[in-house]
Amino acid sequence: MIQESHFERIGSLAERRRMDPSWQPRLFVYGDSISIQYGPHLKRMLEGKIRYDRITDNPGEVALADLNRPIGANGGDTNRAVGYMRRRHRDDPIPADILMINCGLHDLKTDLETGQKQVPLCHYVKNLRQILELAEAMNLVVIWVRITPVMDEVHDAVQPVLSQRFAHDVDAYNKEADQVMLSAKVPVLDLYGFSSHFVPAGYKDHVHYKDEVCALQAAYLAGAIEMLLR
Template identity: 50%
Template sequence: MRRVFVIGDSISIQYGPYLKDMLADRFGYDRKSGEEAALTNLDNPMGANGGDSSMVLEYLTLEHNHGTRYDILLMNCGLHDIKSSLTDSSKQVPPDDYRSNLQSIAKLAQKMANDVIWIQTTDVVTEIHNARCRSFHRFEVDVLQYNKIADQVWESFKIPRMDLYSFSRAFGTSAYCDHVHFTEEVRRLQAAYITGYLDSRFPTF
């Protein structure tokens, strides 16, 4: 049985239980630990929440130094990178730093895992997000820019990508339960989408 390990933000935490159940008879499942801490505040990444690209790079570096190995590594970061300051609109992780971080993440991940797969960052509806979140802003245009940067990096490293962005966006604004997270039904469908991708890429007989 092949094993899947997930490093991702709160979106992955929320579809995670569905994904684990859907993969149960064909894949082992695990993720960055600390789910209880992560759920205390999904906007402030702790524990199982991978956070921004700097945090993912730091985590992978520590794990690499400990000799950690993965079979199938599913990764995502982006939503925390594009957080914009309310005072000067600066990004938590500027685009050039995001690109550099992803390049370092890719190099490490390919050393540590048999297979690496990137999951695209899900969409932000600017008007919904910024009306409901008062501590920082996010903008749809930044999701597009950072997804494009990620696509370029993964293409250069020949790392495959899952387009969870387009899949989730197709459900429209009713898919959101708050400023950026999804309803239970959409979480279940996201898990089914990822399961289908893994089944097609790693068929079991």
């Protein structure tokens, strides 16, 4: 039997909405610190139309205390995402209709001493495919959000540490993710392209954004999700 594409399954959700205007699809967000920042705005913008939920903080692990640390609500890299999805599939399937995934900035970090990526590109691709398989096993429709921009000169100046990010790696990881999602017929929201209009002025540090930009990112995502569900 041929499986429906994620676009077709979103179409089925949209049809259910049309048949029952009181019904609200359930959206679950798995993402890194970028998604933590736009999350409250996105939740507010979707209120009354789409029920919003996301990966949350664990006891004693508050992600907002340090947006650079992948703890609690900060989903970190795709290794962590695969582990999270496996645990949810085994113990507590995610109660949602749509899974929106926004991670990759941690994967492409480079150790300046060894030149090694935190998650090498080939393993990143493997992780993405595993995430899609686990989402399918939980009957979740997937929406993918592209990695947001890095500007080398800004990142180098603000975050001079042994681990670094580079703009060319963002392009490479986004390109590979695009191919995985195209092959799986998963909708892709270009938060990279949208956010590019606001850098560097919209940065509040090396990769994170001022709150007014986070609100605009949320508006872009809310509008794109709504368009998919029409």
